[in-house]
Amino acid sequence: MGDTAASLLRDARKVVVFTGAGISAESGVPTFRDALTGLWARFDAETLATPRAFRDDPALVWGWYEWRRGQVRRTRPNAGHEAVAAIEARAPHCTLVTQNVDDLHERAGSAAPVHLHGSLFAPRCSFCGLPASFVDDLPADGSHKVEPPMCERCGSAVRPGVVWFGEALPEVALAAAVEAASACDLLLSVGTSAMVYPAAEIPQVAARLGATVIQVNPRETPLDAIADVNLRGPAATVLPELVR
Template sequence: MTPEGLERAARMVADSGLLAVSSGAGMSRESGIPTFRDAMEGLWARFDPQELATEAGFRANPRRVWSWYAWRRERVLNACPNPGHVAVAQLAEIVPELVVVTQNVDGLHADAGSRGVVEVHGSIRRVRCLDRGHAFTGELPPYTEGEEQDPPPCPVCGSPLRPDVVWFGEMLPVDAVQRAWSLAGRCGAMLLIGTSGTVWPAAELPLVARRSGARVIEVNPHPSELTHAADVFLQGPAGEVLPALLAAIRTAAR
């Protein structure tokens, strides 16, 4: 991250009108939340993703899959937003309009104060029933490390509860996708944070924004598959770069 790059990015954000923020797993990693692959550690390292993140895997062994997600959910609920999440929420106070579109399922953007977050991969904090999609709002049993538990039944239809996340082979939520693509097509600038650029179709969002005339600013510790599409690349962790960007915008506005 150079002073010149930070200044250019600050001008782009300040002039954006509508700022779309697209965040990926790298942002959550700074809060101590492992990526999907990194979460397959310890007890879970011997399993294939197809066993833990597909409907077929859940139907074959609901106890195993539910327990893995319960373990991950406990880690999420014990995590805190990092300074990058907080900076994004504060940016919403100084630009005309800001909407966060995230691939992350942890809910940390909302915890930091962002409103109307578009979750294209769902949320690990929510559950719904497998067969009918009934939302469940009750209290879930706590997870004990190293143990497995059966998924509770849906109180409406008795179907087993499952995490409200997008598994391999499933469609993304239609409403979230439509809103995300609409924002990418209308925004004046897109802030791309902590994504590898390899998860599709979310990786298309900055390309949609760029084709529509928006400026793209990438924040990442290392170049990604989408760095070529960025007008400005701010190299570094989100927890350091985004507070600096926020400060630069505030300074320029004085």
């Protein structure tokens, strides 16, 4: 299976790599939906990752995202992120589309990942949208409240630069992802449960238009049904074998 996938990848001209939290798991960044270690096993998405949650308790939400930013800062890219950068360097055309809000792809050498769900490192004003900077005082645990900074222009609360449930995805990023998925001949999905929409449409679009779909995930996902090759294993082990 791995050999088939490696040769399919080697022969592809237009590649999309589509990643989720699983690719960063081996760096020590928790996923969302894994049963014991996932963030949603310990924290409530409704009170932390919605526009309403931020309106109701900005300090709780800001503190939680600052804690996650601190966690990511202490980690490093793993062999999976590095293999993705190698795939990008080798393929004639490659677009990296990630649902992740960490910066581990960038730190592994991927020049311009399309961030469908925003970033932990791009806070902005919740009212006027002005990009903001951090006050560097990171909380040690995820339930520690921290008052968000005030916007320099309008005085409103600064918010995390991520896409919350119920919010539209950044238009430019979504359009770039759809366009790349529509035109690719191979899509490689890595470490995503493929349950969050509209992001989960991206591999579906590629499959519908005839692209080969390769999936890397230790567990079953809804993408099993459309994947031509399912590589059941951890990203940091499986991906390097595809670019050897």
